[in-house]
Amino acid sequence: MPDIAALEAAFIPELPNYYRGKVRENYDLADGRRIIIATDRLSAFDRAIASIPGKGQVLTQTARYWFEETGDICPNHVLDYPDPNVVVARKLTILPVEIVVRGYLAGTTGTSILTLYKQGQRAMYGTSLPDGLRDNQALPAAIITPTSKAFDGGHDEPLSAEEILAKGLLSQRQWDEVSAYALALFARGQAMAAERGLILADTKYEFGTDNEGRIVLADEIHTPDSSRYWFAGSYAERFAAGEKPESFDKDFVRNWVAARCDPYKEAIPPIPAELIAETSKVYIRAYETITGRSFEPPAGKPAPLERIRRNLAGYF
Ligand SMILES: Nc1ncnc2c1ncn2[C@@H]1O[C@H](COP(=O)(O)OP(=O)(O)OP(=O)(O)O)[C@@H](O)[C@H]1O
Numbered sequence: 001m002p003d004i005a006a007l008e009a010a011f012i013p014e015l016p017n018y019y020r021g022k023v024r025e026n027y028d029l030a031d032g033r034r035i036i037i038a039t040d041r042l043s044a045f046d047r048a049i050a051s052i053p054g055k056g057q058v059l060t061q062t063a064r065y066w067f068e069e070t071g072d073i074c075p076n077h078v079l080d081y082p083d084p085n086v087v088v089a090r091k092l093t094i095l096p097v098e099i100v101v102r103g104y105l106a107g108t109t110g111t112s113i114l115t116l117y118k119q120g121q122r123a124m125y126g127t128s129l130p131d132g133l134r135d136n137q138a139l140p141a142a143i144i145t146p147t148s149k150a151f152d153g154g155h156d157e158p159l160s161a162e163e164i165l166a167k168g169l170l171s172q173r174q175w176d177e178v179s180a181y182a183l184a185l186f187a188r189g190q191a192m193a194a195e196r197g198l199i200l201a202d203t204k205y206e207f208g209t210d211n212e213g214r215i216v217l218a219d220e221i222h223t224p225d226s227s228r229y230w231f232a233g234s235y236a237e238r239f240a241a242g243e244k245p246e247s248f249d250k251d252f253v254r255n256w257v258a259a260r261c262d263p264y265k266e267a268i269p270p271i272p273a274e275l276i277a278e279t280s281k282v283y284i285r286a287y288e289t290i291t292g293r294s295f296e297p298p299a300g301k302p303a304p305l306e307r308i309r310r311n312l313a314g315y316f
Pocket residue numbers: 020021022023024025026034077089090091092093094150151152153154206208218219220
């Protein structure tokens with residue numbers, strides 16, 4: 001594995017209006033641009049559990065690939081890429097709804113359709129699913145399962161289109177527009193993933209509005225953190241055998257932690273270096289498989305934060 005130093009945090013005192021997200025460190029410039037630095041933090045259990053060398057670059061460059069490949073479908077927030085871990089974007093007003101699109105009956109969280117379906121629910125998120133679907137089966141058509149965007153670390157709640165409109169979270173026109181964008185982006189994502197031997201099972205989009213009220217794609221797109229990818233080659237056989245599809249397995253750090261403590265209450269024990277290195281490899285492999293490009297490890301010197309500061313000096 002390339003020897004890459006981890007970027008755990010990215011506080012740059014010369015930049016204004018600092019906001020630290022779970023994974024990204026954000027700075028809003030006075031002129032309406034937002035500098036978004038993807039760190040290597042691995043977020044789980046509502047906290048950062050580790051730093052995975054290369055992860056921030058993988059996220060930024062995977063999103064870059066997809067922003068470039070989907071610019072004809074929908075405008076996006078990108079202005080510039082001054083560093084492998086950084087996108088300079090148009091600062092938008094982020095819509096309070098996360099647009100999750102799902103092509104398969106999958107997921108493990110409380111808001112995932114597989115969890116709800118197994119509890120016997122068929123009507124969810126304003127759509128209804130047929131009986132008799134099995135774990136990880138393709139849905140008759142991709143569906144949007146919107147959730148409220150929990151700003152500042154809260155938890156997302158499932159919504160239906162009716163609720164979104166009734167609560168005034170989006171106007172009818174906005175809902176229609178983001179739905180159409182999201183389904184078109186997802187269709188492009190699935191088709192391009194298929195060319196690379198992958199199934200894009202589900203993903204999450206964040207949209208915002210610009211000063212003129214136009215809807216623009218923000219945040220990240222089709223990254224390993226925002227999306228579930230499966231390996232197409234083994235899908236049918238595994239599905240037939242009732243086995244989980246093969247995927248980029250990033251969960252072993254999470255599982256290791258969950259097996260050793262209650263991460264919501266206790267301190268997390270030091271994570272073995274081999275697990276971190278293995279996760280780093282998985283992210284890099286994901287980037288290379290998804291995009292067909294080879295990962296360019298940044299030179300060892302200077303240290304990543306110092307490099308980023310230098311690359312951003314023009315914005316001070
Ligand atoms: N173009 C943009 N304009 C304004 N905000 C943006 C833009 N793109 C992304 N964001 C926001 O910047 C933040 C990125 O940081 P990160 O992804 O680490 O946050 P998070 O922890 O996932 O989100 P949250 O702040 O909702 O908890 C998110 O809050 C995201 O909604």
